[in-house]
Amino acid sequence: MSLSSPNNKLLGIHHAAIICSDYEVSKHFYTEVLGLKVIAENYRAARDSYKLDLELPNGNQIELFSFQGCPERPSYPEARGLRHLAFVIESVEEFADHLVASGVAVEPIRVDEYTGKKYTFFSDPDGLPLELYEYN
Structure with a gap:
């Protein structure tokens, strides 16, 4: 083939x-x-x-x-390899509020300069950088 x-x-x-x-x-x-x-x-x-x-x-x-x-992750998040894992979400604000209510620190919501979509970052319990990215 x-x-x-x-x-x-x-x-x-x-x-x-x-x-x-x-x-x-x-x-x-x-x-x-x-x-x-x-x-x-x-x-x-x-x-x-x-x-x-x-x-x-x-x-x-x-x-x-x-x-x-x-071993621990060498740096946050610019270590060579996978930079972060992004989840697509309908409402970044709503899910970010849910995370905060669950005791998870969430960075301020930003807007992607190229797509105009909202996004934000947070971490899992081991500090793995995770992202919420607006679907619509």
Whole structure:
């Protein structure tokens, strides 16, 4: 099959994988605060690690892993590699208010100079930079 074949095109992002330092704290954050649906939760005894599969309403997924002794993120957020994970949302203001009410620090809402869309940043329990980005 050639690379130009219509059957060999990227169709979207299936999942993002996140490694956390405290599994129960991060599980609560992603399921209760962000409201993601649990698809599957597995404990892998050989690795002494959990893998939690979470689903967003559009079918995209997040895999939440717990590994012992993993290094911290080197800087915020300009470390080489994945800069942040952005969630599309209808109302940045409403969800930001929900996050604040849940005890999550949220940066002031900004407007993207190129698209005119509202966005803001917040962090998960391990300091992973997350973004809310306006859909409409």
